[in-house]
Amino acid sequence: MEKQMKPTITFREGVEACLPTVLGYLGIGLAAGVVGKSVGLSVFSILMMSVFIYAGSAQFIICGMIAIQAPVASIVFTAFLVNLRHFLMSMSVAPHFKQANLWESIGIGTLLTDESYGVLATELAKKQTISVAWMNGLNVMAYLTWIVATIIGGLIGEYIPSAEKFGLDFALIAMFIGLFVLQVDLPIRKRTRQTIVVLVSVCVSLYLMMAVLSPELSVLIATLFGCFVGVVTNHDN
Template identity: 35%
Template sequence: MIVNETKNSINGIKSSFPIVLGYLPIGFAYGILGTKSGFSILQVVALSLFVYAGSAQFIAISLLSSGTDIITLIMTIFIVNLRHFLYSTSLSQYMKRINRKHIPILSFFITDETYAVSITDLKENNEYNEKYFYQLFFMSYTTWVISSFIGAMFGSFLNGSVNIGLDFALPAMYIALLLMQISGYRKVFISIFSGLLSISLMYILPGNINVIVSAVIGAGIGGLIDIWTKNS
């Protein structure tokens, strides 16, 4: 069933503003890194168009520039992006209200940031349809591609030794998105616990598996706390 648009419907364009503001410096930084690593502007932008995964793109640029073989590259990016299975599972309960023909298209545009914003909106407002997702996802996607292109253009004119100090941009946006979703002592506890667990596992588990493991354990504990609270 598709909900008819009402005056109270969620505005995807408005909801995309925090993502757009975050993507501008990060996409710009990615574009500069790409061209400084020896890739052409077309190659840098093509990754944004067809991969559209910020952390995976940064990793791909780094690995490809160091001569890593294609199998290692694919496996590394696959592990890094395993968290998207969790995102899809979480959003699936809301996608049931949307015509199934839209699902394959919208699925491509799920990122850390679009998931964080959309899941927050959907929990607070029940008035939404596929238009909301298209607005939110396409605004974010377009911003990422354009900022990547501008960064690549700018990077092609930079001296290789220049460092413009945009390393803070990605962690800063993740912290801002996390704070948007935290409300109540239980979410604060789960957030701190999951973060500390991820840092601890980082020294034990290979790659980025620590993120997946800590997220699953944190979600499990959060579910148990909810069940215990409802039954008490």
């Protein structure tokens, strides 16, 4: 009897899965570099911020706070709140990488972003076998693309008066829309009612929370509430 081989997903396949994210990162990374240059940051400072912070939304906010000469403590705390959602994302993907050792787990968690999380969630929804190598390919490709794009943005920043003039500020939104459609398409076809209930619960709770809380905390609470609704409505499985 022929032995059946278990399918594996390689580093190269992870890189290929990252290509849609690469296109989005090129646009928004250029915009981030331009904005960084406009507030007086050097290309080296932009590079270091991309290497060590690696968070588009946080980097834009940091540049804005630098422009108004905000205290360092408030900049650090704001960046922490903006990226607090990464704790939830890391915890949700951890069960899928039980075979990873400590250093591999740290690497995956460190480079996990909203976009790579969206790509991973799409593959998991398709019941794909996800390996550490595939995840590293996805994360590393996105990481390097972001660094290169922000450096280029910093280099050409003095020649571009405004990122909005070229529509670069919409690149991140467009990328999120594409990832959202890919992530929701499969579950909404298989479990239409539950998916719609979860989406509506998240939207409504986010709208209500935004009236009394900060956007960052509102997103966290709405996400947790959506997870709760998903678990409660999962009785049909």
